Amino acid sequence: xxxxxxxxxxxxxxxxxxxxxxxxxxxxxxxxxxxxxxxxxxxxxxxxxxxxxxxxxxxxxxxxxxxxxxxxxxxxxxxxxxxxxxxxxxxxxxxxxxxxxxxxxxxxxxxxxxxxxxxxxxxxxxxxxxxxxxxxxxxxxxxxxxxxxxxxxxxxxxxxxxxxxxxxxxxxxxxxxxxxxx
Numbered sequence: 001x002x003x004x005x006x007x008x009x010x011x012x013x014x015x016x017x018x019x020x021x022x023x024x025x026x027x028x029x030x031x032x033x034x035x036x037x038x039x040x041x042x043x044x045x046x047x048x049x050x051x052x053x054x055x056x057x058x059x060x061x062x063x064x065x066x067x068x069x070x071x072x073x074x075x076x077x078x079x080x081x082x083x084x085x086x087x088x089x090x091x092x093x094x095x096x097x098x099x100x101x102x103x104x105x106x107x108x109x110x111x112x113x114x115x116x117x118x119x120x121x122x123x124x125x126x127x128x129x130x131x132x133x134x135x136x137x138x139x140x141x142x143x144x145x146x147x148x149x150x151x152x153x154x155x156x157x158x159x160x161x162x163x164x165x166x167x168x169x170x171x172x173x174x175x176x177x178x179x180x181x182x
Contacts, residue, residue: 027072030066
């Protein structure tokens with residue numbers, strides 16, 4: 001047996017089929033032998049037997065053969081499980097990992113897109129509400145304002161004034177109305 005062939009799909013499949021078939025044949029033979037031994041021992045008296053001694057003795061001997069039959073059946077199913085596990089854990093693993101990585105990347109891109117859309121919406125809402133004149137309804141597109149001309153002789157006129165018109169904007173708090181205190 002070439003051990004390197006065992007690590008291929010065809011090589012392992014051939015090995016597990018051979019082992020499985022051998023165990024299935026063995027299980028059938030053990031079952032047949034168990035039936036023959038039980039029947040023969042039930043019909044063979046030994047001197048000094050009491051009532052039912054033959055049947056109990058036949059059952060004790062044949063149950064060992066039945067246990068061998070069950071063990072061979074389990075070994076046959078374990079051979080099939082070996083192939084299935086090898087195929088699942090070794091042969092198909094690269095494809096499953098690639099598919100999982102693609103799904104993960106797709107989810108990541110979807111999250112980034114939705115986060116970007118949410119940030120854009122929030123920023124648009126903030127800009128719209130900050131630039132909305134007092135007489136305009138909130139959430140509507142602001143109208144264009146006429147251009148303001150700055151007199152070159154007065155440097156303090158270079159900056160736009162706040163709603164009150166007294167001084168230039170000092171902080172972000174100047175954009176928000178002050179609530180009633182009390």
